[in-house]
Amino acid sequence: MNDNRADEIHGKGEQAITDMVSEMTNDDIKVILSVARPNGLDVADPMIAGALERANSDPSLWDWFVESQSWDAEVAKALGSVHPPAGLRERILSIGEAQLTASRNERDETIETPSRTVQKTPWIAMAAAAVLLVGGTFFASEFLRGSKTGDSGGGIAGNVGAVTPLGKGASAQFANWQTDALQSVDQILEGKKESLPLPEEKVAWAWIDQQVPPNPIASTSSTPGKAIGEHITSGEGIACLRVDDPLIGHYVLFCFKVSGTLSHLAVFDGVREIPNANASGVAVQQSDRWQTVSWVEDGRTMMLFFFPTDVKDPAGWAEELMNIDLAAR
Amino acid sequence: MQTNASIASQIESDPPGRDPAFFQKVVNQYYEDLYRFAMSLAKSTADASDLTQETFFVFAAKGSQLRDKSKAKSWLFTTLYHEFLRRRRKDGRLVFTEDAESYDGRDASQSEGDxxxxxxxxxxxxxxxxxxxxxxxxxxxxxxxxxxxxxxxxxxxxxxxxxxxxxxxxxxxxxxxxxxxxxxxxxxxxxxxxxxxxxxxxxxxx
Known part of the structure; x- marks a missing residue:
């Protein structure tokens, strides 16, 4: 039975279907019986009822059907024993409830000029949502980048020509924890994730230490993360996030602007394997969109990331924030 | 203990709107099968988890627009499938690859003989x-x-x-x-x- 014939049958009345089924070959009948669900759920379907009637009068066809249903039941049982990772349900409920709350708040609250603290979160969400309507995440990030200075974000085209890719280009491979942090920032920009209440910039680094404590035994002489923390005190906090994921682990994100450039610092618990790290353990990579620099500091793994199109010299920008010479490492 | 049928019945009778209790019922009823469906599409546990989360996120945002609550199941599976297609178009990442992490969440409670x-x-x-x-x-x-x-x-x-x-x-x-x-x-x-x-x-x- 080909597809068209099956469609044709469905356009017929019950008697016509019965007549057509009675003229079918056993192979055609098997096609129909193979879509019958177990426990007689489809006996009201005239086509399946007709096929079952045929099977009832043909022992070989009936045996085939019984074996087929038994096999289906085993496959369904095996698929049903695939279990989601621990904590997925809780994460879904947490995210969903936050979204339900956010949706209610968006409906009820009066939109005011954004000020710096917790109220930034709905502002970010609303701004991002508004610009996503016309252009997607890229434009959302442009909006955020230009928001404070009144800049319309139109300088991108001019910047593109000045981009200096640092890493191995778009094919650079990122570990799961790096990808997760990049995606989390994307979701903040898209308004899909809400920021936690932002700490004052002057205590931003202390807040990060509190969320993901350093390991005093594994302290390092080089402290690029701490240098970034010092820059943040003269900049502007935009959003922060704490992520606890059974697959990724625990980390915090701090999104900030220094000299008008939006950058992000992710601090992960423990020492992670850093893909493509150099001899000093520092990896400078570029994905399709992001420039990242990853390293280990005081027993924690850190990643600084930003859009390379935002700055004339991505390497220079990273070095300035981290207070290190990347070329020398 | 509630059966699937009784939960499904409650879902159908819930009033529309952004009701956390309704949301929770839908999650309890469908998240495991949605995850399994996502696993069959994306294979990686991380991508499958992400697709499942994203589907419920969209449901939390837009589920109140669903007029016929009995369509929640179909809506969720359709949304997850469309999200999978969208992501694949976007970054080509969600495809079957040899190096994708393989599923390791076998049902330990069930013996092989069962x-x-x-x-x-x-x-x-x-x-x-x-x-x-x-x-x-x-x-x-x-x-x-x-x-x-x-x-x-x-x-x-x-x-x-x-x-x-x-x-x-x-x-x-x-x-x-x-x-x-x-x-x-x-x-x-x-x-x-x-x-x-x-x-x-x-x-x-x-």
Whole structure:
């Protein structure tokens, strides 16, 4: 039975279907019986009822059907024993409830000029949502980048020509924890994730230490993360996030602007394997969109990331924030 | 303990709106099967978890627009499938790859003697099927969707769904019994066309 014939049958009345089924070959009948669900759920379907009637009068066809249903039941049982990772349900409920709350708040609250603290979160969400309507995440990030200075974000085209890719280009491979942090920032920009209440910039680094404590035994002489923390005190906090994921682990994100450039610092618990790290353990990579620099500091793994199109010299920008010479490492 | 049927019944009777209790019921009822469906699409546990989360995020944001609560199941599976397609178009990442992390969440509570097939074997066999066959088959097995529901969800003709289900079952069986045979089948069936069964067995009688 080909597809068209099956469609044709469905356009017929019950008697016509019965007549057509009675003229079918056993192979055609098997096609129909193979879509019958177990426990007689489809006996009201005239086509399946007709096929079952045929099977009832043909022992070989009936045996085939019984074996087929038994096999289906085993496959369904095996698929049903695939279990989601621990904590997925809780994460879904947490995210969903936050979204339900956010949706209610968006409906009820009066939109005011954004000020710096917790109220930034709905502002970010609303701004991002508004610009996503016309252009997607890229434009959302442009909006955020230009928001404070009144800049319309139109300088991108001019910047593109000045981009200096640092890493191995778009094919650079990122570990799961790096990808997760990049995606989390994307979701903040898209308004899909809400920021936690932002700490004052002057205590931003202390807040990060509190969320993901350093390991005093594994302290390092080089402290690029701490240098970034010092820059943040003269900049502007935009959003922060704490992520606890059974697959990724625990980390915090701090999104900030220094000299008008939006950058992000992710601090992960423990020492992670850093893909493509150099001899000093520092990896400078570029994905399709992001420039990242990853390293280990005081027993924690850190990643600084930003859009390379935002700055004339991505390497220079990273070095300035981290207070290190990347070329020398 | 609530049965699936009683939960489904409550879902249908819940008032519309952004009700956290309703949301929780829907999550409890469907998140495991949605995850399994996502696993059949994306294979990686991380991507499957992400797709499932994203689907419920969208549901939390837009679920109140769902007028007929009995359609929640179909809506969720459709949304997850569309999200999978969107992401694949966007970054080409959510495809079957050899280096994708493999599923390791076997049901430890169930002894091997209790079941004929191992979930890992079924997932691997499913992964050899072209998406046009894998998606309806997974839906058929996971939520016991009727072929008409699957046709509606995937927006393909009923006859095509019947044909794909039948052929997919044969291919799955071959893949579980003989992986080499399944590879050959997969190569032959990776296009979008469904070969009418009559073309393969002209004049054959069952």
């Amino acid at each position: 079941k004929r097939f191992d979930s890992q074997l079924v997932l691997e066999a499913l992964s050899t099927l072209d998406e046009n066959y894998r998606v309806p088959l997974t839906l058929f097995y996971l939520q016991g969707m009727a072929y008409k529901e699957i046709a509606e969800m995937l927006d393909v003709p009923i006859g095509t769904v019947m044909s794909r289900l039948s052929r997919a079952k044969s291919a799955l069986r071959k893949a579980m019994e003989d992986p080499k045979e399944s590879e050959r089948w997969a190569i032959e069936n990776t296009d979008q066309r469904v070969i009418p069964i009559n073309e393969n067995r002209k004049g054959a009688q069952g």
